[in-house]
Amino acid sequence: MNVATPFPQITQAHPAGIPSAEQILELLPRPVLVVGSDGLVTYANTASMTSLAAVVGSEMHDLFPGCALNLATMTGAPSSLLVSRDSENFDAAIAALGAGQFLIDLRPSLHAQCADKPSGLDELTGLTKRNALLAYLSSALCTGPASSVAVHCLDLDRFKMINDTLGHAVGDLLLKKVADRLTAACHKDDIVARIGGDEFVVLQRHVEEEGAAETLASRIVDLIGRTYVIHGHTVNIGVSVGVAIGTNAVQARDLLRNGDLALYEAKKAGRGRYSMFKNGMDALLFARREMEIDLRRALALKQFKLNYQPFINVTSNRVDGFEALLRWEHPVKGNIPPLSFISLAEENGLIVKIGEWVMRTACVEAMSWPGEMIVAVNVSPLQFKADTLLDTVATALKRSGLPAHRLEIEITEGALLDDTDNVIQTLNSLRELGVKISMDDFGTGYSSLSYLQKFPFNKIKIDRSFVASDDADSEAILRSIAGLGASLGMAITAEGVETAEQLSRIRGERCTHVQGYLTGRPMGMDQIPAFLAQNDVE
Amino acid sequence: MASGMYRLVYYSRNHIAHNEATFGSHVEEILEKSRINNQRDEITGALLFNAGCFAQVLEGPLDKVEAAFERIQQDERHGDVSLLALDPIDRRSFPNWAMGFIGTSDIHAKRFAGIGLSSGFDPSRLSGDEIHALLRDLAIEEEAA
Numbered sequence: 001m002n003v004a005t006p007f008p009q010i011t012q013a014h015p016a017g018i019p020s021a022e023q024i025l026e027l028l029p030r031p032v033l034v035v036g037s038d039g040l041v042t043y044a045n046t047a048s049m050t051s052l053a054a055v056v057g058s059e060m061h062d063l064f065p066g067c068a069l070n071l072a073t074m075t076g077a078p079s080s081l082l083v084s085r086d087s088e089n090f091d092a093a094i095a096a097l098g099a100g101q102f103l104i105d106l107r108p109s110l111h112a113q114c115a116d117k118p119s120g121l122d123e124l125t126g127l128t129k130r131n132a133l134l135a136y137l138s139s140a141l142c143t144g145p146a147s148s149v150a151v152h153c154l155d156l157d158r159f160k161m162i163n164d165t166l167g168h169a170v171g172d173l174l175l176k177k178v179a180d181r182l183t184a185a186c187h188k189d190d191i192v193a194r195i196g197g198d199e200f201v202v203l204q205r206h207v208e209e210e211g212a213a214e215t216l217a218s219r220i221v222d223l224i225g226r227t228y229v230i231h232g233h234t235v236n237i238g239v240s241v242g243v244a245i246g247t248n249a250v251q252a253r254d255l256l257r258n259g260d261l262a263l264y265e266a267k268k269a270g271r272g273r274y275s276m277f278k279n280g281m282d283a284l285l286f287a288r289r290e291m292e293i294d295l296r297r298a299l300a301l302k303q304f305k306l307n308y309q310p311f312i313n314v315t316s317n318r319v320d321g322f323e324a325l326l327r328w329e330h331p332v333k334g335n336i337p338p339l340s341f342i343s344l345a346e347e348n349g350l351i352v353k354i355g356e357w358v359m360r361t362a363c364v365e366a367m368s369w370p371g372e373m374i375v376a377v378n379v380s381p382l383q384f385k386a387d388t389l390l391d392t393v394a395t396a397l398k399r400s401g402l403p404a405h406r407l408e409i410e411i412t413e414g415a416l417l418d419d420t421d422n423v424i425q426t427l428n429s430l431r432e433l434g435v436k437i438s439m440d441d442f443g444t445g446y447s448s449l450s451y452l453q454k455f456p457f458n459k460i461k462i463d464r465s466f467v468a469s470d471d472a473d474s475e476a477i478l479r480s481i482a483g484l485g486a487s488l489g490m491a492i493t494a495e496g497v498e499t500a501e502q503l504s505r506i507r508g509e510r511c512t513h514v515q516g517y518l519t520g521r522p523m524g525m526d527q528i529p530a531f532l533a534q535n536d537v538e
Numbered sequence: 539m540a541s542g543m544y545r546l547v548y549y550s551r552n553h554i555a556h557n558e559a560t561f562g563s564h565v566e567e568i569l570e571k572s573r574i575n576n577q578r579d580e581i582t583g584a585l586l587f588n589a590g591c592f593a594q595v596l597e598g599p600l601d602k603v604e605a606a607f608e609r610i611q612q613d614e615r616h617g618d619v620s621l622l623a624l625d626p627i628d629r630r631s632f633p634n635w636a637m638g639f640i641g642t643s644d645i646h647a648k649r650f651a652g653i654g655l656s657s658g659f660d661p662s663r664l665s666g667d668e669i670h671a672l673l674r675d676l677a678i679e680e681e682a683a
C-alpha cells in the first residue's frame with residue numbers, strides 16, 4: 001500500500017512477536033482513514049478498502065456522497081454520522097494529526113443500520129430512499145451550518161393520470177426520466193431521493209448564496225415540466241415543489257415536514273410551481289388538519305343539520321319551496337359557516353359524503369311539508385366528478401318517497417367548467433328522473449351564455465350582488481338576465497332580497513321568484529309550519 | 539425494444555446570450571456534439587436557428603430519437619421546447635445529414651427573406667410539417683450548392 005504520509009510511530013521497530021501498529025490497523029475489522037484537509041484520502045486500511053472501496057487518492061465526498069465534511073469543526077466532537085455510497089451509516093470519530101491531516105475512525109452505526117439495511121437504493125430509479133435521505137439530512141444539519149441546507153419536496157402533477165391511461169410500463173419509464181432530470185438539475189453533492197410513488201425529495205447543499213434554493217426550485221419546475229417522449233407517446237406532467245431551508249433549531253424530520261407544508265401551499269396555489277416555507281404555515285395547516293379531523297367526525301356525530309330558506313313566487317305571493325342550507329354545529333366552536341369548511345371538504349373529498357347526507361335528509365324532511373312544496377338542494381362540482389350523483393339522488397327519492405318534481409338541484413357554473421359533456425349527461429339523466437335543475441349564483445363566475453344553451457335549466461338564480469346594488473349597471477344586468485331567462489322559458493330567482501324597495505324593483509324585472517331576508521330567513525325544520533301558517537294569513 | 543423509424547420535430551426558445559461570438563461558439567459546440575452522437579445513434583436531421591428560436595428535425599430509430607430528445611430537453615441553452623410532431627416514417631428526409639445547420643449562409647438568407655424572415659420569422663407559427671418541409675428544402679438546396 002502506498003502511504004503518502006508515513007507515520008513515524010508505525011515504522012518504529014517493535015519487540016519480536018508484537019505486531020506493528022500498521023499491522024494492527026490493517027487487521028482492524030473497521031475502516032480507518034487518514035484524510036488531508038483537501039478531502040483526499042492519504043491512508044486507507046484494508047477494511048476501508050473492502051467496505052468503502054476507499055484507496056489512497058479517493059475523495060471523501062465520493063466515499064460519502066452528500067456528507068458535507070468540515071474536518072476541522074468535526075474534530076473532537078463525540079461522533080458524526082457519515083453515510084457511504086452503499087447507504088451504510090458510520091459513526092465517525094475524527095482526530096487531528098497535525099500538518100493538515102485527520103484520522104477518521106469509522107464505526108458502523110448500529111441502530112441506524114438496522115432501519116436502513118433493507119432499503120438501499122430505489123430499485124426503479126437508483127435514487128436514495130427515505131431512510132438514507134433522513135440520515136444524509138441529519139448529518140448535513142449537524143456537520144455544517146444548518147442554513148446551508150435546503151430540502152425540496154416534490155410531487156408530480158398528473159402522474160396518476162399518465163399511469164392510468166398509458167400503463168405502468170410508461171409510468172415507470174417516466175419516473176426514471178424524472179429521476180434523470182432531477183439528477184441533471186442538481187449539483188453532484190446534492191442528494192436526490194424518491195420517497196414514494198411520485199414523490200421526490202432533493203437535499204441541496206451550499207445554499208448560502210442568496211436565492212440559491214429558489215434558483216434550483218424554479219429550475220426543477222421548468223425541467224420536470226418539459227415534454228417527455230416515451231415509446232412514441234408525448235407525455236406532459238408538471239411538478240409542485242415545497243422548499244424549506246435549514247435552521248439550527250430544526251431536525252431532519254421537521255425540515256422535511258416544513259418542505260411538505262410549503263409543497264401543500266404550492267399545490268393549493270395551482271400546482272406547477274414552487275413555494276418557500278414560511279413560519280406560520282405550520283400553524284395554519286395545523287388548524288386545517290384539526291378542522292379536517294373534526295369534519296370527518298361531524299357526520300358520524302350528527303353535528304350537521306339543515307336550515308331552510310323559503311323562496312316566494314312573485315306572481316302568487318306564495319311560498320313555492322325552500323332551499324336547504326347546511327349548518328355545522330360544532331360542539332366547541334359553535335356554528336361554523338359553510339364558507340369556512342366547504343372548500344376544505346371539497347379538497348379532501350368529504351364533500352361527496354356530506355352531499356349524500358344533505359340529499360337524503362332534505363328529501364326526508366321535505367316529505368313533511370304540505371302540498372307540492374319544493375326542496376332545493378345544492379350540489380358541489382365534485383359530486384359530479386364522483387360519478388355517484390345520479391345514484392344518490394335516485395336512492396334519496398326512493399327511500400323518502402318524495403316525488404321527483406318536488407326536488408330541485410342547484411348547480412354552479414363551476415360544475416360545467418371541466419368535463420362538460422359528462423356533466424350534461426348526468427344532468428339529462430337527473431332530468432329524466434323528473435328532478436328540476438337550476439343554475440345557482442349566475443353572474444358571479446364566467447356567466448357564459450353558452451351554458452344556458454347547453455342545458456335547459458328550469459331556473460336561473462341571479463346572484464345577490466345584482467340585487468343589492470341599485471346602480472344602473474346592476475339593474476341593466478338583472479333585467480337582461482331575467483329577460484333572457486324568460487325567453488328561454490326558465491324561471492328566474494332574485495337572491496338576497498332584503499328590503500321592500502328591492503322587492504318592488506324585482507317585480508318590475510320579470511323575475512319569477514325572490515329569496516332573501518325580506519321574504520324569509522333560513523329557519524330550522526321545526527319553524528316551518530308556523531312560518532307557512534303566518535304566510536298563508538298574509 | 540424493436541424500434542421503427544420516427545421523425546420528431548420541435549422548436550424552442552434560445553437561451554444563449556445574443557452576442558454573436560458566444561452564440562457562434564455555442565452553436566458550433568452543439569453541432570459538433572450532435573454530429574458525433576447522431577452518427578453513433580443513426581440519427582439524421584437538421585437544426586435551424588432564427589429569431590431567438592431553434593427548430594429541429596430528428597429522424598432515426600424511435601428509442602434513439604427519444605434518448606436524444608431527452609438529452610436535448612435537459613439542455614439549459616434553450617427552453618420552452620414545443621414538440622410539434624412525432625410520427626413514424628418510411629424513409630429519411632435528411633439521409634446524409636448527421637445534423638445540418640441552417641441559418642447563416644446567403645442562400646438561406648434569401649430563402650428566409652421569401653417567407654418574411656427579415657420581419658422576424660417565427661418558427662412557433664409553423665406546424666411540424668411546415669418546419670420539416672422548410673428544413674428539407676433548405677437541405678436539398680444546400681446539397682446542390
Ligand SMILES: Cc1cc2nc3c(=O)[nH]c(=O)nc-3n(C[C@H](O)[C@H](O)[C@H](O)COP(=O)(O)O)c2cc1C
Pocket residue numbers: 568571572573575576585592594596606609610611612613615616637
Ligand atoms: C438546440 C439544440 C439541439 C441539439 N441537438 C442535438 C442532437 O441532435 N443530438 C445530440 O446528441 N445532442 C444535441 N444537442 C445537445 C444535447 O442537448 C446534449 O448537450 C448532448 O446530447 C449531450 O451529449 P453527451 O451526453 O454525449 O455529452 C442539442 C442541443 C441544443 C441546445
